[in-house]
Amino acid sequence: MKKLIPFLLLLIISSCNKNNTKIDRTEYDKAYGFLKNSQKDSAFKYFNKAKDDFISQENFSYAGSCLVNMAIIQNDYGDYYGSQETGLSAIKYLNEKEDSYELSSNYNSLGITFQNLKEYNKATQYYSLAAKFSQNATDSLTHLNNKAVAFSYSKKFDSAISLFNKILNYPNLKKQPILYSKVYDNQAYFKFLQDKNYNAENELLGALKIRDSINDNWGLIASYSHLTEYFESKNPQKALSYANNMLHFALINKSPDDRLNALKKIIFLENPQNTKTYFKKYQALADSLQTSRNKSKNQFAFERYDSEKLKRENLEKDNNILKLLVGVATLIVVIIFTVVGYRRRQLKLKQEKELEVKNTQLKMSKKVHDVVANGIYQVMTKIENQEDFNRDMALDELEFVYEKSRDISYDKTGEQKEFSKIISELIASFNNNTVKTFTAGNSPAIWESVSPTVKEEIYQLVRELMVNMKKHSQASHVAVKFEKANNIVDIQYKDNGVGISGDLIYNNGLRNAASRIEAINGTITFDTKIEKGLKVNLSFPVS
Numbered sequence: 001m002k003k004l005i006p007f008l009l010l011l012i013i014s015s016c017n018k019n020n021t022k023i024d025r026t027e028y029d030k031a032y033g034f035l036k037n038s039q040k041d042s043a044f045k046y047f048n049k050a051k052d053d054f055i056s057q058e059n060f061s062y063a064g065s066c067l068v069n070m071a072i073i074q075n076d077y078g079d080y081y082g083s084q085e086t087g088l089s090a091i092k093y094l095n096e097k098e099d100s101y102e103l104s105s106n107y108n109s110l111g112i113t114f115q116n117l118k119e120y121n122k123a124t125q126y127y128s129l130a131a132k133f134s135q136n137a138t139d140s141l142t143h144l145n146n147k148a149v150a151f152s153y154s155k156k157f158d159s160a161i162s163l164f165n166k167i168l169n170y171p172n173l174k175k176q177p178i179l180y181s182k183v184y185d186n187q188a189y190f191k192f193l194q195d196k197n198y199n200a201e202n203e204l205l206g207a208l209k210i211r212d213s214i215n216d217n218w219g220l221i222a223s224y225s226h227l228t229e230y231f232e233s234k235n236p237q238k239a240l241s242y243a244n245n246m247l248h249f250a251l252i253n254k255s256p257d258d259r260l261n262a263l264k265k266i267i268f269l270e271n272p273q274n275t276k277t278y279f280k281k282y283q284a285l286a287d288s289l290q291t292s293r294n295k296s297k298n299q300f301a302f303e304r305y306d307s308e309k310l311k312r313e314n315l316e317k318d319n320n321i322l323k324l325l326v327g328v329a330t331l332i333v334v335i336i337f338t339v340v341g342y343r344r345r346q347l348k349l350k351q352e353k354e355l356e357v358k359n360t361q362l363k364m365s366k367k368v369h370d371v372v373a374n375g376i377y378q379v380m381t382k383i384e385n386q387e388d389f390n391r392d393m394a395l396d397e398l399e400f401v402y403e404k405s406r407d408i409s410y411d412k413t414g415e416q417k418e419f420s421k422i423i424s425e426l427i428a429s430f431n432n433n434t435v436k437t438f439t440a441g442n443s444p445a446i447w448e449s450v451s452p453t454v455k456e457e458i459y460q461l462v463r464e465l466m467v468n469m470k471k472h473s474q475a476s477h478v479a480v481k482f483e484k485a486n487n488i489v490d491i492q493y494k495d496n497g498v499g500i501s502g503d504l505i506y507n508n509g510l511r512n513a514a515s516r517i518e519a520i521n522g523t524i525t526f527d528t529k530i531e532k533g534l535k536v537n538l539s540f541p542v543s
Contacts, residue, residue, distance in 0.1 A: 023059050025050065028066065035069075044073045044300060055093075061102075064093030068106045074300055075113055078293040082300055083113045096133070104133040108143055111150070120154035123147075138176060141167050145183050152186075157194040161187060181210040181219055189226040200230055221249045221258050228265050240269040256289050298440040381429055381470065419447045419455050423462060427480055430466050434476060441482040446489060449542050457516045458491075458540075464513050465493050465536060473497025473534060487542045496533040500526065 031046035051066035067090035074083035087110045094103050111126035127147035134140035144167055151160035164187035167173070173180050185207035188200040204227050211219035224246035231239035243265040250258035263282040267275050420442050431437040447455065462480070469475055475497030483490045517524040522540030 023057060023062065024053060025062070027053055028062065031066070031069070040073045040076065041299065044070055047073075060093040061095065061099050064090045064099060064106075065102050067093065068102050068109065070300075071106065071113075072109045075109055075116070077300075078116075079300055080113050080116050084110065084117075087113065100133040101135055104130050104135070104139060104143070107133065108146065111143075111146060115146075115150050115153065118153075120150045123150040124154075137170070138179060141170060141173070141179060141183075145179070145186065148183075149186060149190075152190040152193065157190060160190055161194075164190075177210050177214050178216055178219065181207045181216065182222070184210075185219070185223055185226060189230075192226075192230055204230060217249050217253050221246055221253065221255070224249065225258075225261065225265075228269075232269070236269055240266065243269055256285060260285055260289070294443070381432075384432065418444055419450075419459075420444045422459065423482075426459065426463055427466060427478075430470055430478070435470070436477050438477070438479040439482075440479070442480075443482075446482050446484045449487075450489070451543070454520050454540065457520050461513050461516045461538070462491070462493075464516075469495055469497065469534075473499075475533065484542070488539055489542055491538040493536040493538070494533065499530070499532065499534045500528045 027046045027050035031043045031050055034040070034043040034046060047066040047070050051063045051070070054060070054063040054066065067086055071083045071087035071090060074080075074086060087106050090106050091103070094106070096103065107126045108130035111123045111130060114120070114126060115123040124147050127143050127150060131140045131143040131147070134143060144163060148160040148163040148167070151157070151163065164183055167183045168180075168187065173183075185204060188203035188207065191198045192200040204223065208220070208223040208227065210216075211223055224242045227242040228239045228246060231242065243262055247259060247262035247266065250262050260282060263278055263285070267278050267282060270278060424439050424442050427437050427439050450458075466478070469478055473495055475495035478493075478495045480494075481492040483492075514524055517538060517540065520540050522538060525537040527535035527537065
């Protein structure tokens with residue numbers, strides 16, 4: 001095990017401590033103050049505000065720095081996908097020559113994110129970039145140590161040990177005892193993982209002695225963790241003693257993840273009559289940590305959404321009132337003539353068609369619209385918005401649409417994976433350079449006890465809303481929030497598009513949405529009275 005939190009905190013504080021008196025960094029300094037006081041939720045909020053200010057001032061270096069810090073905070077809270085998105089968005093604001101320190105910090109954070117997601121090959125790539133942009137040997141060697149750890153977790157032990165040796169051979173490395181003991185301990189530990197017969201005791205104890213002599217509490221947690229695993233089968237009583245030492249320093253460092261890890265080791269090693277107490281502590285801590293992280297993930301998502309919405313509104317208020325009125329009036333006239341002309345043409349075409357359509361034809365038309373049209377539109381959206389969307393994936397998506405269309409006559413339905421992931425991927429597929437999508441509360445627990453038939457209706461309903469947004473709303477931000485209480489599932493859709501003016505006009509998609517929610521005994525409400533955009537509230541009972 002290897003602790004990265006102290007290094008991340010150092011990167012955050014160092015990156016925050018810029019000195020430029022020519023720009024307005026009020027919000028930035030507030031964020032830095034909250035960070036020094038370990039109030040990371042508030043720090044994230046003000047870094048986000050500062051980022052918007054810097055972009056409006058065209059000070060992109062500081063904007064990128066804010067995003068780097070936000071990504072690291074998200075990483076600390078376990079919001080790995082959010083951290084990944086934020087960190088990648090920071091790169092476009094940073095200059096390779098002028099912002100090498102921020103780039104190094106950002107690439108290291110991305111490496112940690114991918115490592116936590118068990119994508120070790122990507123982690124090693126980002127650690128290499130972090131080392132490339134490092135401004136001093138210590139940082140570079142630290143990033144290479146992280147790379148070696150990622151090699152080890154992907155079972156590339158030979159590459160890892162070779163890299164550890166390269167670092168240990170660096171001149172005067174022993175004069176940096178924190179880094180030296182870290183690399184020395186990691187090398188011994190992963191040699192043991194590669195070969196359980198390897199005698200790593202003296203090396204592991206040597207690293208422990210160095211860390212103890214310099215009061216490196218984070219390093220001591222790692223040493224005691226490695227020693228616990230080493231003696232687990234050789235001397236369980238000694239391993240239990242080391243696990244308790246690990247728990248002690250995890251409490252001192254206020255590290256809940258290390259406390260969980262230590263408690264897990266103690267439960268495994270302790271006498272059966274004593275494990276119940278430790279298991280209760282483990283369960284309570286795990287539940288508390290999960291609740292806290294879920295809350296932070298939702299907060300980060302809506303903080304970004306609300307900030308983008310507020311920035312857009314403030315920019316609009318700065319426009320000239322007369323130009324705004326003229327523009328709106330012109331737009332209204334154009335819309336009226338367009339709608340009137342379109343409806344006349346549609347009416348004429350409709351009168352030329354057959355007056356009656358058989359019920360079976362209506363049902364088939366509805367299914368083709370839902371399954372084929374929307375399915376193909378979703379694939380087109382992915383191909384349009386994702387640069388790395390490869391050919392094989394596109395063929396798989398099209399094959400899925402083909403299978404669904406072929407099964408229409410048999411009324412086949414089915415779930416291929418966790419429904420919460422299906423819904424999240426559906427919403428995320430509409431995310432691009434002009435439209436940002438946000439999802440909150442979509443946990444697997446929401447969909448427990450929901451029947452496959454109802455899930456199918458909800459999937460088609462959400463896709464109908466997103467497709468209508470893409471085609472008609474001109475929105476730049478879309479948020480979908482899921483909640484479940486008292487056996488009622490509530491879904492809140494919000495966008496900042498043009499909304500629906502006047503009486504609600506049901507097009508094919510909205511009429512399908514209404515009929516779908518009625519079919520599952522649910523309700524749908526369209527809020528057209530908000531200042532801007534569209535808000536749709538859906539709810540349905542869970543049996």
